[in-house]
Amino acid sequence: MHYRNREVVQVAGQAYDCDVLVIGGGIVGLSTAYAISRAAPGTRVTLLEKEPGPARHQTGRNSGVIHSGIYYRPGSLKARYAVRGAAEMVKFCTEYGIPHAVTGKLIVATARDELPRLHALAQRGRENGITVRELGAAQMAEYEPEVDGLAALHVGTTGICDFAAVARRLAEESGAEIRYGARVVRVDRRPDRGVAVLTAAGDVVRGRILVNCAGLHCDGIARLTGDEPGARIVPFRGEYYELARPELVRGLVYPVPDPAFPFLGVHLTRGIDGGVHVGPNAVPALAREGYDWHTVRPRELGATLAWPGSWQLARRHWRYGGGELRRSLSRAAFARAVRRLLPAVREEDLVPAAAGVRAQAVLRDGTLVDDFLIQQTPRAVHVLNAPSPAATASLPIGREVARRALAALAAAGGR
Structure with a gap:
């Protein structure tokens, strides 16, 4: 193969470098490689990751929560995979000695207008097969004495773990050839001859099937492949603080989420490290x-602003977004939001911590894609929306993506 006239050209008769070529070394890409090796031993998998190691973005920059699946629409991929994935993640961490704990969590209503939503959330949890306990204020204090609220739900299956450590173990166990520092700049996909990928370093890698798990850049990879994803990733930064007085919180405490927005609101999470x-x-x-x-x-900013869905989203949620911006720019405003749950918090208790970015797919009309989105096209499988709870659900997501990739491989006359 060689690079010519802005195309990756495939030389007839040259052997494939791999059967399945995975782009993206976050937890979903690594879970996919891991699942392929278990479902079809001997399948050659190459994984390309642009960073010098795994889990450098969404996987390694989140709150480390193993979600129960209570929030998600019954029957959705998020609901099914999160419930199944939470149990599997605990089992995986136990098997490989990865730090984790099943802590349970409280979802707290702090105002009367939140009580119907709290009750509806309890019903949704039960529909998803989750054990939920509804608590009054006095019972809530048994779990979290410093937390204030009118009522709460206790969800016992929620936990915490080190997802970056999970990703590293998946990389070790995947059996894949993993190439770090391999940023993809061009893709040549030909239905009769597979896929060739050019990296920024000038390397060309040929595979029979492409799997796109590129997270924050998944829509761009899909377009490089010649596919129109129908959505664009609009990045949302999530800013965190560390609590200077961690003794105020025993476990995990969440507000009742706004049903109109996919974010869970400012919450308090005791991590594996005790912070x-x-x-x-x-x-x-x-x-x-x-x-x-x-x-x-x-x-990148220009591409976001050029997408009509970005403006529709801003028009629809400007009031919510204004509050989020205010809390970003003012620690005092952030502290006021936290005090709804934890009245003892003072502004000086909030110590800035590392932020994360959520890769949220947005449709042209401004609709936020609410579920995991996996698109299959000739010789390619694209994971186009996999924000939280994707880390929790990564093992079942990986199996589903692997199933599709192996089916495409068989159809293409591969293994």
Whole structure:
């Protein structure tokens, strides 16, 4: 193969480098490689990751919560995979000695207008097969003495773990050839001859089937492949603080979420290391990997602003977004939001911590894609929306993506 006239050209008769070529070394890409090796031993898998190691973005920059699946629409992929994935993640961590704990969590109503939503959430949880206990204020205090609220739900299957450590173990166990520092700049997909990928370093990798698990860049990879994803990733930064007085919180405490928005609101999470994270909020990021207000990439920002769905989304949710921006720019405003749950918190208790960016797919009409989105096209499988709870659900997601990739491989005359 060689690079010529802005195309990756495949030389007839040259052997494939692999059967399945995976782009993206986050937990979903690694779970996919891991699942392929278990479902079809001997299948050659190559994984390309642009960073020098795994789990450098969404996987390694979240609150580390193993979600129960209570929030998600019954029957949706999120609901099914999160419930199944939570149990499997605990089992995986136990098997490989990865730090984790099943802590349970409280979802707390702090105002009367939240009580019907809290009750509806309990019903949704039960429909998803989750054991939920409804608590009054006095019972809630038995779990979290410093938390204030009118009522709460206790969800016993919620836990915490080190997802970056999970990703590293998946990489070790996957059996894949993993190439770090391999940023994909061009894709040549030909239904009769497979897929060839050019990296920024000038390397060309040929595979029979392409699997796109590129997270924050998945829509761009889909377009490089010649597929129109029908949605664009609009990045939202989630900013966190560390609680200087972690003794105020015993476990995990969440507000009742706004049903009109896919974010769960500012919550308190005691991590594996014993510290308590506070956050995240949700503000527009000025780059796909914009972890602070100073990181601006004009081309990426321009692409976000050029997508009609971005403007429709802003028009629909400007009031919610204004509150999130205020909390981003003012620690005092952030502290006021936290005090709804934890009255003892003072502004000086909030110590800035590392931020994360959520890869949220948005349709042309401004609708936020609410479920996991996996698209299959000739010789390619694209994972186009896999924000939280994707880390929790990564093992069943990986099996589903692997199933599709192996079916495409068989149809193409591969293994």
